[in-house]
Amino acid sequence: MTQSKPMEVSQLDRLMKPHTEAQSGLVWLSPLHSPFRISGFPWLRQDGKYRRLPVASPWPIPPAVDSLANCTAGGQIAFMTDSRKLSIRVRLSGPANMPHMPSTGQCGFDCYLGMNGEFTFYSTSKYDHTRTEYEVDLFALESKQMRAVTLYFPLYQGVEEVELGLEADALVQAPSPYASSKKVILYGTSITQGGCASRPGMAYPNILSRSIPLEFVNLGFSGNGRGEPELARIIGEIENPGCYILDYEANSVSPEKLRETLPEFIRILREKHPEVPIIVVSRIQYSMDRFDSRLNANRLANLEFQRQTVEQLRENGDRRIHFYDGSSLLGDRYHECTVDGIHPTDLGFLLMADGLNPFIREVVAELLEDHPPTK
Structure with a gap:
Protein backbone atom coordinates (compact mmCIF):
# COMPACT_ATOMS: atom_id res chain seq x y z
CA MET A 1 0.00 0.00 0.00
CA ALA A 174 2.46 62.80 10.91
CA PRO A 175 -1.02 61.28 10.85
CA SER A 176 -4.21 63.26 11.37
CA PRO A 177 -4.50 64.14 15.06
CA TYR A 178 -6.97 62.45 17.35
CA ALA A 179 -10.17 64.31 18.15
CA SER A 180 -8.82 64.85 21.67
CA SER A 181 -5.76 64.05 23.76
CA LYS A 182 -8.04 62.00 26.02
CA LYS A 183 -7.71 58.21 25.98
CA VAL A 184 -10.21 55.35 26.11
CA ILE A 185 -8.75 52.84 28.60
CA LEU A 186 -10.09 49.27 28.59
CA TYR A 187 -9.40 46.91 31.48
CA GLY A 188 -10.41 43.29 31.12
CA THR A 189 -9.73 39.72 30.14
CA SER A 190 -8.35 37.62 27.29
CA ILE A 191 -11.34 38.73 25.23
CA THR A 192 -10.35 42.37 25.76
CA GLN A 193 -6.75 41.49 24.91
CA GLY A 194 -7.93 40.02 21.60
CA GLY A 195 -8.06 36.24 22.01
CA CYS A 196 -8.67 34.63 19.57
CA ALA A 197 -8.74 37.12 16.67
CA SER A 198 -7.21 35.87 13.44
CA ARG A 199 -5.25 39.11 13.10
CA PRO A 200 -4.63 42.16 15.34
CA GLY A 201 -7.01 44.57 13.62
CA MET A 202 -9.96 42.35 14.54
CA ALA A 203 -9.66 42.62 18.33
CA TYR A 204 -12.74 44.58 19.39
CA PRO A 205 -10.82 47.53 20.94
CA ASN A 206 -8.92 47.90 17.66
CA ILE A 207 -12.13 47.79 15.64
CA LEU A 208 -13.55 50.51 17.87
CA SER A 209 -10.43 52.64 17.39
CA ARG A 210 -11.07 52.81 13.64
CA SER A 211 -14.44 54.47 14.21
CA ILE A 212 -13.83 56.52 17.34
CA PRO A 213 -10.90 58.92 16.74
CA LEU A 214 -9.35 58.65 20.19
CA GLU A 215 -6.33 56.75 21.48
CA PHE A 216 -7.35 53.34 22.83
CA VAL A 217 -5.30 51.63 25.54
CA ASN A 218 -5.87 47.86 25.76
CA LEU A 219 -5.27 46.55 29.29
CA GLY A 220 -6.82 43.13 28.79
CA PHE A 221 -4.87 40.43 30.64
CA SER A 222 -5.55 36.88 29.60
CA GLY A 223 -6.92 34.93 32.57
CA ASN A 224 -5.60 37.59 34.95
CA GLY A 225 -7.73 40.73 34.69
CA ARG A 226 -9.17 40.16 38.16
CA GLY A 227 -9.84 43.64 39.48
CA GLU A 228 -6.91 43.92 41.86
CA PRO A 229 -6.82 47.32 43.61
CA GLU A 230 -3.15 47.70 42.65
CA LEU A 231 -4.14 47.60 38.99
CA ALA A 232 -6.79 50.25 39.57
CA ARG A 233 -4.15 52.53 41.09
CA ILE A 234 -1.72 51.92 38.20
CA ILE A 235 -4.45 52.52 35.61
CA GLY A 236 -5.44 55.70 37.43
CA GLU A 237 -1.94 57.07 36.75
CA ILE A 238 -2.38 57.05 32.95
CA GLU A 239 -2.39 60.62 31.72
CA ASN A 240 -5.45 62.19 30.09
CA PRO A 241 -8.10 59.50 30.62
CA GLY A 242 -11.24 60.16 28.62
CA CYS A 243 -13.19 57.02 29.50
CA TYR A 244 -12.64 53.81 31.45
CA ILE A 245 -14.24 50.58 30.25
CA LEU A 246 -14.28 47.77 32.85
CA ASP A 247 -14.86 44.42 31.15
CA TYR A 248 -13.27 41.95 33.57
CA GLU A 249 -16.21 39.95 34.90
CA ALA A 250 -15.12 36.79 33.07
CA ASN A 251 -11.90 36.66 35.14
CA SER A 252 -13.52 37.48 38.46
CA VAL A 253 -13.55 33.76 39.48
CA SER A 254 -16.87 33.93 41.36
CA PRO A 255 -19.79 36.28 42.09
CA GLU A 256 -18.35 36.72 45.58
CA LYS A 257 -15.01 37.88 44.20
CA LEU A 258 -16.68 40.32 41.82
CA ARG A 259 -18.67 41.79 44.73
CA GLU A 260 -15.39 42.26 46.55
CA THR A 261 -13.38 43.86 43.75
CA LEU A 262 -15.69 45.93 41.56
CA PRO A 263 -16.85 48.58 44.07
CA GLU A 264 -13.28 49.07 45.29
CA PHE A 265 -11.89 49.26 41.74
CA ILE A 266 -14.42 51.96 40.87
CA ARG A 267 -13.77 53.81 44.15
CA ILE A 268 -10.03 53.98 43.45
CA LEU A 269 -10.56 55.33 39.93
CA ARG A 270 -13.10 57.85 41.22
CA GLU A 271 -10.72 59.00 43.94
CA LYS A 272 -8.19 59.91 41.26
CA HIS A 273 -10.57 60.99 38.45
CA PRO A 274 -14.01 61.98 39.79
CA GLU A 275 -15.35 63.24 36.44
CA VAL A 276 -14.03 60.69 33.93
CA PRO A 277 -16.79 58.47 32.47
CA ILE A 278 -16.73 54.80 33.50
CA ILE A 279 -18.54 52.06 31.57
CA VAL A 280 -19.03 48.70 33.29
CA VAL A 281 -19.61 45.92 30.75
CA SER A 282 -20.90 42.50 31.75
CA ARG A 283 -19.48 39.51 29.92
CA ILE A 284 -20.66 38.04 26.64
CA GLN A 285 -22.58 34.77 26.62
CA TYR A 286 -20.59 31.55 26.27
CA SER A 287 -21.74 28.54 24.29
CA MET A 288 -21.70 26.41 27.45
CA ASP A 289 -24.02 28.80 29.29
CA ARG A 290 -26.85 26.97 27.54
CA PHE A 291 -25.84 23.63 29.08
CA ASP A 292 -24.17 24.50 32.39
CA SER A 293 -26.83 25.77 34.78
CA ARG A 294 -24.34 26.81 37.46
CA LEU A 295 -22.23 28.79 35.00
CA ASN A 296 -25.30 30.55 33.64
CA ALA A 297 -26.61 31.28 37.13
CA ASN A 298 -23.27 32.92 38.01
CA ARG A 299 -23.43 34.97 34.83
CA LEU A 300 -26.91 36.24 35.64
CA ALA A 301 -25.92 36.99 39.25
CA ASN A 302 -22.84 38.92 38.10
CA LEU A 303 -24.86 40.81 35.50
CA GLU A 304 -27.42 41.91 38.05
CA PHE A 305 -24.76 42.87 40.60
CA GLN A 306 -22.94 45.07 38.09
CA ARG A 307 -26.20 46.70 37.01
CA GLN A 308 -27.24 47.38 40.60
CA THR A 309 -23.79 48.70 41.54
CA VAL A 310 -23.91 51.24 38.73
CA GLU A 311 -27.52 52.20 39.45
CA GLN A 312 -26.70 52.77 43.13
CA LEU A 313 -23.71 54.94 42.30
CA ARG A 314 -25.83 56.99 39.90
CA GLU A 315 -28.50 57.43 42.54
CA ASN A 316 -25.77 58.65 44.89
CA GLY A 317 -24.82 61.38 42.42
CA ASP A 318 -22.25 59.82 40.05
CA ARG A 319 -23.92 60.55 36.72
CA ARG A 320 -20.80 59.64 34.74
CA ILE A 321 -20.87 55.92 35.43
CA HIS A 322 -22.77 53.63 33.04
CA PHE A 323 -23.66 49.95 32.64
CA TYR A 324 -23.76 47.94 29.41
CA ASP A 325 -25.30 44.47 29.26
CA GLY A 326 -22.62 42.53 27.36
CA SER A 327 -24.77 39.41 27.11
CA SER A 328 -26.61 41.08 24.23
CA LEU A 329 -23.53 41.78 22.12
CA LEU A 330 -23.38 38.52 20.15
CA GLY A 331 -27.14 38.23 19.66
CA ASP A 332 -29.10 34.99 19.47
CA ARG A 333 -26.35 33.27 17.48
CA TYR A 334 -23.75 33.79 20.20
CA HIS A 335 -22.84 30.10 20.14
CA GLU A 336 -21.66 30.48 16.52
CA CYS A 337 -19.33 33.40 17.25
CA THR A 338 -16.49 31.82 19.23
CA VAL A 339 -13.43 29.66 18.62
CA ASP A 340 -13.77 27.53 21.74
CA GLY A 341 -17.12 28.46 23.27
CA ILE A 342 -15.60 31.48 25.03
CA HIS A 343 -13.18 33.49 22.89
CA PRO A 344 -14.75 35.29 19.90
CA THR A 345 -13.95 34.73 16.28
CA ASP A 346 -13.50 37.80 14.09
CA LEU A 347 -17.26 37.78 13.58
CA GLY A 348 -17.80 37.82 17.33
CA PHE A 349 -15.42 40.71 17.79
CA LEU A 350 -17.08 42.66 14.99
CA LEU A 351 -20.48 42.18 16.65
CA MET A 352 -19.05 43.30 20.00
CA ALA A 353 -17.57 46.45 18.49
CA ASP A 354 -20.72 47.26 16.51
CA GLY A 355 -22.82 46.91 19.66
CA LEU A 356 -20.55 48.98 21.90
CA ASN A 357 -19.72 51.68 19.37
CA PRO A 358 -22.82 53.91 19.61
CA PHE A 359 -22.92 53.56 23.40
CA ILE A 360 -19.27 54.61 23.81
CA ARG A 361 -19.67 57.45 21.31
CA GLU A 362 -22.58 58.81 23.33
CA VAL A 363 -20.61 58.61 26.59
CA VAL A 364 -17.60 60.45 25.12
CA ALA A 365 -19.61 62.74 22.83
CA GLU A 366 -18.07 65.90 24.23
CA LEU A 367 -14.65 64.65 23.05
CA LEU A 368 -15.87 63.94 19.50
CA GLU A 369 -17.46 67.22 18.43
CA ASP A 370 -17.24 67.65 14.66
CA HIS A 371 -15.98 64.06 14.24
CA PRO A 372 -18.65 61.84 12.65
CA PRO A 373 -18.23 58.04 12.75
CA THR A 374 -15.76 56.46 10.31
CA LYS A 375 -15.21 52.85 9.31
Missing part, protein backbone atom coordinates in the same frame (compact mmCIF):
# COMPACT_ATOMS: atom_id res chain seq x y z
CA THR A 2 1.40 3.36 -1.04
CA GLN A 3 1.76 5.81 1.82
CA SER A 4 0.52 9.27 0.94
CA LYS A 5 2.83 12.23 1.50
CA PRO A 6 1.80 15.05 3.85
CA MET A 7 0.13 17.82 1.91
CA GLU A 8 1.99 21.14 1.77
CA VAL A 9 -0.70 23.67 0.92
CA SER A 10 1.90 26.41 0.44
CA GLN A 11 3.32 24.43 -2.48
CA LEU A 12 -0.11 24.17 -4.09
CA ASP A 13 -1.31 27.74 -3.57
CA ARG A 14 1.14 30.64 -3.88
CA LEU A 15 -1.18 32.86 -1.81
CA MET A 16 -0.65 30.52 1.15
CA LYS A 17 3.12 30.96 1.14
CA PRO A 18 4.74 32.99 3.92
CA HIS A 19 6.84 35.97 2.92
CA THR A 20 10.50 35.17 3.40
CA GLU A 21 12.21 38.51 2.78
CA ALA A 22 11.30 42.15 2.34
CA GLN A 23 11.44 44.16 -0.86
CA SER A 24 14.88 45.46 -1.84
CA GLY A 25 16.01 49.07 -2.10
CA LEU A 26 14.13 50.33 0.96
CA VAL A 27 15.19 52.72 3.70
CA TRP A 28 14.54 51.34 7.19
CA LEU A 29 13.12 53.70 9.81
CA SER A 30 12.24 53.35 13.49
CA PRO A 31 8.66 54.33 14.37
CA LEU A 32 9.96 55.58 17.73
CA HIS A 33 10.92 58.83 16.03
CA SER A 34 8.85 61.67 14.58
CA PRO A 35 6.73 61.94 12.49
CA PHE A 36 5.47 58.43 13.32
CA ARG A 37 2.86 58.22 16.10
CA ILE A 38 2.83 55.22 18.41
CA SER A 39 -0.21 54.78 20.63
CA GLY A 40 -1.45 52.20 23.11
CA PHE A 41 1.67 52.17 25.33
CA PRO A 42 1.16 54.78 28.09
CA TRP A 43 4.65 54.32 29.55
CA LEU A 44 6.61 54.14 26.26
CA ARG A 45 8.19 57.56 26.65
CA GLN A 46 9.18 56.77 30.23
CA ASP A 47 10.48 53.22 29.80
CA GLY A 48 11.33 53.00 26.09
CA LYS A 49 9.59 49.62 25.74
CA TYR A 50 6.57 48.37 23.83
CA ARG A 51 4.82 47.45 27.06
CA ARG A 52 1.33 48.09 28.45
CA LEU A 53 2.27 48.67 32.11
CA PRO A 54 5.23 50.47 33.72
CA VAL A 55 8.48 48.57 34.11
CA ALA A 56 8.69 49.77 37.72
CA SER A 57 5.51 50.47 39.66
CA PRO A 58 5.00 51.82 43.21
CA TRP A 59 2.25 49.19 43.53
CA PRO A 60 2.97 45.45 43.17
CA ILE A 61 1.95 43.92 39.85
CA PRO A 62 0.89 40.25 39.98
CA PRO A 63 3.58 38.17 38.20
CA ALA A 64 1.20 36.86 35.52
CA VAL A 65 -0.05 40.37 34.76
CA ASP A 66 3.52 41.65 34.68
CA SER A 67 4.37 39.03 32.04
CA LEU A 68 1.20 39.65 29.99
CA ALA A 69 1.91 43.39 30.00
CA ASN A 70 4.69 42.64 27.50
CA CYS A 71 2.10 41.45 24.98
CA THR A 72 1.57 44.41 22.67
CA ALA A 73 -2.23 44.21 22.24
CA GLY A 74 -3.70 47.56 21.22
CA GLY A 75 -0.42 49.11 20.10
CA GLN A 76 -0.61 51.12 16.88
CA ILE A 77 1.78 52.92 14.52
CA ALA A 78 0.23 55.69 12.42
CA PHE A 79 1.70 57.93 9.73
CA MET A 80 1.16 59.39 6.26
CA THR A 81 3.35 58.46 3.31
CA ASP A 82 3.45 58.54 -0.46
CA SER A 83 5.68 55.46 -0.58
CA ARG A 84 4.43 52.83 -3.00
CA LYS A 85 6.14 50.16 -0.94
CA LEU A 86 6.06 49.27 2.74
CA SER A 87 7.79 46.39 4.50
CA ILE A 88 8.24 45.60 8.17
CA ARG A 89 11.10 44.07 10.13
CA VAL A 90 10.15 42.57 13.51
CA ARG A 91 11.96 40.94 16.43
CA LEU A 92 9.56 39.14 18.77
CA SER A 93 10.00 38.03 22.37
CA GLY A 94 9.07 34.46 21.43
CA PRO A 95 7.53 32.28 18.71
CA ALA A 96 3.87 31.63 18.01
CA ASN A 97 2.70 28.87 20.33
CA MET A 98 -1.09 29.04 20.74
CA PRO A 99 -3.16 26.04 19.57
CA HIS A 100 -6.42 27.92 18.95
CA MET A 101 -5.24 31.32 17.69
CA PRO A 102 -3.52 31.97 14.34
CA SER A 103 0.09 33.17 14.41
CA THR A 104 -1.04 36.22 12.43
CA GLY A 105 -3.14 37.30 15.41
CA GLN A 106 -0.70 36.29 18.10
CA CYS A 107 2.51 37.58 16.52
CA GLY A 108 1.66 39.49 13.33
CA PHE A 109 1.17 43.11 12.32
CA ASP A 110 -1.89 44.32 10.39
CA CYS A 111 -1.80 47.10 7.82
CA TYR A 112 -4.77 49.42 7.22
CA LEU A 113 -4.84 52.20 4.65
CA GLY A 114 -6.96 55.30 5.14
CA MET A 115 -8.77 56.97 2.27
CA ASN A 116 -11.41 59.70 2.60
CA GLY A 117 -11.60 59.33 6.38
CA GLU A 118 -12.09 55.57 6.30
CA PHE A 119 -9.73 52.69 7.09
CA THR A 120 -9.47 49.71 4.77
CA PHE A 121 -7.64 46.51 5.67
CA TYR A 122 -4.86 45.82 3.20
CA SER A 123 -2.58 43.06 4.53
CA THR A 124 -1.18 41.16 7.48
CA SER A 125 2.29 39.80 8.08
CA LYS A 126 2.42 36.20 6.84
CA TYR A 127 5.66 34.64 8.02
CA ASP A 128 7.19 31.37 9.20
CA HIS A 129 5.50 31.11 12.59
CA THR A 130 8.38 29.11 14.09
CA ARG A 131 10.63 32.17 13.85
CA THR A 132 11.04 35.04 16.31
CA GLU A 133 12.35 37.46 13.68
CA TYR A 134 10.81 38.23 10.32
CA GLU A 135 10.78 40.67 7.42
CA VAL A 136 7.66 40.84 5.27
CA ASP A 137 6.07 43.08 2.66
CA LEU A 138 2.91 44.91 3.67
CA PHE A 139 2.16 46.58 0.36
CA ALA A 140 3.47 47.35 -3.13
CA LEU A 141 1.09 49.82 -4.78
CA GLU A 142 0.90 51.26 -8.27
CA SER A 143 0.53 54.97 -7.62
CA LYS A 144 2.63 57.36 -5.56
CA GLN A 145 0.17 59.38 -3.47
CA MET A 146 -0.20 60.33 0.17
CA ARG A 147 -2.05 57.71 2.21
CA ALA A 148 -2.79 57.27 5.87
CA VAL A 149 -1.25 54.07 7.24
CA THR A 150 -2.15 52.37 10.52
CA LEU A 151 -0.27 49.29 11.73
CA TYR A 152 -1.58 47.17 14.60
CA PHE A 153 0.86 45.38 16.92
CA PRO A 154 0.61 41.65 17.80
CA LEU A 155 -2.01 40.67 20.37
CA TYR A 156 -0.35 37.86 22.31
CA GLN A 157 3.40 38.29 21.99
CA GLY A 158 6.01 40.86 22.90
CA VAL A 159 7.79 43.00 20.33
CA GLU A 160 11.43 43.75 21.08
CA GLU A 161 12.05 45.81 17.95
CA VAL A 162 10.21 46.95 14.83
CA GLU A 163 11.41 48.87 11.77
CA LEU A 164 9.57 50.08 8.69
CA GLY A 165 10.97 49.87 5.17
CA LEU A 166 9.93 52.66 2.77
CA GLU A 167 11.08 53.89 -0.61
CA ALA A 168 14.16 56.09 -0.31
CA ASP A 169 12.46 59.14 -1.84
CA ALA A 170 9.20 58.74 0.07
CA LEU A 171 7.62 61.54 2.07
CA VAL A 172 6.62 60.63 5.63
CA GLN A 173 4.30 62.89 7.60
